Amino acid sequence: MISCRSVAELLDADLLHAQSWWKRAQVRLHLAMCGACSRLARQLEQLRAAARGAGKGHEPDAGLEERILHKLRR
């Protein structure tokens, strides 16, 4: 059976899609049976949602596009 360590590495690296169907099936079965790994999968989903929210705090000052276009036209 695939180890928690391998599952965690595959989930962290977003490399599950690049694996064989057999490996993907093993991971899915493992996640169905392992509370800690399914918590990791949930944690990564929550981190993704929160990171998107964090990005919203990085909006530029109003008029960014106009300032860029102004300089490009000079």
Add this chain to the structure above:
Amino acid sequence: MTAVPPLAAEFLERLRRRDPEALAGAVQEHAKPLFRAARGMGFAAADAEDLVQDVFTTFLERLEAFEGRSQLRTWLFGILHRKAMERRRGLAVDERTDPIDSVFEARFDTRGHWVRPPADLERMLLSREAGERIRGCMEGLPANQREAFALREVEGLETAEICKILDVTVTHFGVLLHRARARLRECLESQGWSHR
């Protein structure tokens, strides 16, 4: 975010003619995502805006060489990546070894079972302070991991597009993302919000 088709030849031709409407369209569509990505890489607001300006200036200078086979977004983000690397010159780190790898390994026993399982961070990640805490933890990431994480998780770009932008293999990108997430996990879990 879904993949978008390569740049239409007609639009590319208008850009080459410096058609004001086409240029404004490209800037309107891509300036904010580029700015957010630059901020996500750790540049202060003024530097991020300067960087985005530089990206569009370079884009126009090199437009003749652009064959339109890839998406405009991929090309612009690729320029951003190279400009960011130029500005960070001298901060390059040895990627072969990273202390976070040992921290990750220490969470498992010799058979690969969890010794220190992941914490439940739901309460913290759903809180009002989540964005601020994640930004704080992202500041502790090495530049290349931070950039990989920001493009994937903040901008939501697909793996194939990010690999083109960063000029790395899927495996290399996986290593960057794994290390970034492992570091963020350690940082967030250390803040005392978790319950197991």
